[in-house]
Amino acid sequence: MDPRMDIGYGDSVTKLHYAKSDTVNVLTHTNSAEHTSTKSNKADMAKRNTGVQDEDLAYDTMEGGALWDIFRRRDVPNLIKYFNNHLAEFKHADCSAVDQLKIGTPQCDAAGIKTWTFRQKLGDAVFVPAGCPNQVRNLKSCTKVEVNFVSPESVSECIRLQHELRMFPDNHRAKEDMLNIGKMMINALDQAVVDVSSGRENDGGLAKKELLQVVEQCYPDTIQRVQIRSKPMWQLILKELHLLIKCFVETSMDELTKYQLTKLQEDFNEFENLGFNLSWAQKKLDLVQKIRFGNEPLLQEIMALEESLKSSKQKFVEMKKQFEEAREKLEKTISNYDSVADARNNKARELAEARKFGDGHDGQLGFNMLPG
Numbered sequence: 207m208d209p210r211m212d213i214g215y216g217d218s219v220t221k222l223h224y225a226k227s228d229t230v231n232v233l234t235h236t237n238s239a240e241h242t243s244t245k246s247n248k249a250d251m252a253k254r255n256t257g258v259q260d261e262d263l264a265y266d267t268m269e270g271g272a273l274w275d276i277f278r279r280r281d282v283p284n285l286i287k288y289f290n291n292h293l294a295e296f297k298h299a300d301c302s303a304v305d306q307l308k309i310g311t312p313q314c315d316a317a318g319i320k321t322w323t324f325r326q327k328l329g330d331a332v333f334v335p336a337g338c339p340n341q342v343r344n345l346k347s348c349t350k351v352e353v354n355f356v357s358p359e360s361v362s363e364c365i366r367l368q369h370e371l372r373m374f375p376d377n378h379r380a381k382e383d384m385l386n387i388g389k390m391m392i393n394a395l396d397q398a399v400v401d402v403s404s405g406r407e408n409d410g411g412l413a414k415k416e417l418l419q420v421v422e423q424c425y426p427d428t429i430q431r432v433q434i435r436s437k438p439m440w441q442l443i444l445k446e447l448h449l450l451i452k453c454f455v456e457t458s459m460d461e462l463t464k465y466q467l468t469k470l471q472e473d474f475n476e477f478e479n480l481g482f483n484l485s486w487a488q489k490k491l492d493l494v495q496k497i498r499f500g501n502e503p504l505l506q507e508i509m510a511l512e513e514s515l516k517s518s519k520q521k522f523v524e525m526k527k528q529f530e531e532a533r534e535k536l537e538k539t540i541s542n543y544d545s546v547a548d549a550r551n552n553k554a555r556e557l558a559e560a561r562k563f564g565d566g567h568d569g570q571l572g573f574n575m576l577p578g
Contacts, residue, residue, distance in 0.1 A: 272348055
């Protein structure tokens with residue numbers, strides 16, 4: 207939303223309020239000259255008459271141009287209750303409404319309210335989330351620039367505040383500047399779809415596109431949370447991500463050094479800070495670190511299994527050797543058995559023939575066939 211100027215004399219107060227959107231306030235100019243208008247003098251007299259103690263009024267010599275008091279969203283009901291119970295104490299329109307609610311004071315603790323009080327210096331930017339009550343006192347004459355915007359974290363609060371505004375009468379001045387959060391969400395979603403589509407269609411090389419598509423198919427959460435835009439910066443980010451994933455995929459686990467492992471983890475952390483979900487790669491790196499460089503029970507179990515494997519392999523070799531020797535002996539025994547069996551069978555046949563022809567058989571076919 208368009209910026210606006212906020213110009214005020216020293217000791218002027220922006221009363222306690224909250225905006226229906228996020229706000230950033232930048233202090234662009236200060237002037238230490240004391241404002242001596244009739245209104246200011248009346249305000250000082252009123253503060254003295256009411257007994258209000260304001261140590262922050264020495265704005266000529268103090269550092270900083272404005273004093274801020276910011277409250278949490280959830281403390282709004284407690285603030286309303288506090289003001290209803292102490293309404294008579296605020297007797298002058300220019301008095302600070304929250305002087306008694308400084309952090310750590312008994313009034314603050316009793317009311318269950320937490321406040322952030324700080325001084326805004328020249329050039330400082332103060333971010334106030336939507337729905338957070340705040341009050342500003344100019345310690346010097348100040349010129350500020352203020353811009354309203356809607357962050358993703360405050361969308362739900364902006365919707366709630368918009369519903370509250372609908373309860374006001376139509377002629378209420380709070381309805382003069384409508385936020386139209388619904389239209390903003392639709393336009394933001396439409397632009398996000400356009401940016402994502404154009405960002406992924408930018409010419410960055412076929413290999414890069416294919417690799418990123420494979421990563422997105424295998425690990426769909428990798429790029430899901432990232433708002434990729436069609437800007438040169440995002441083209442460079444995607445190019446660096448492509449190089450990192452390519453290096454990760456092509457690196458051998460056995461050849462990975464501890465320095466390379468640490469460097470990969472740091473690079474993946476940087477991309478995760480941008481919104482990429484690279485937990486799948488981090489898990490693999492953690493596993494490699496435990497196996498190769500860590501003193502973990504898993505590594506000890508693997509080492510014990512390796513020792514057991516060596517012992518089992520040695521026994522296997524010995525048993526295999528004994529088995530080969532036994533097989534050779536068995537083959538020799540079988541051969542000897544066959545030879546003995548053949549010899550025995552031959553002798554048995556000779557014995558049978560001898561018994562059939564008698565002891566006088568001379569080996570002639572005509573034996574014992576002719577007389578005399």
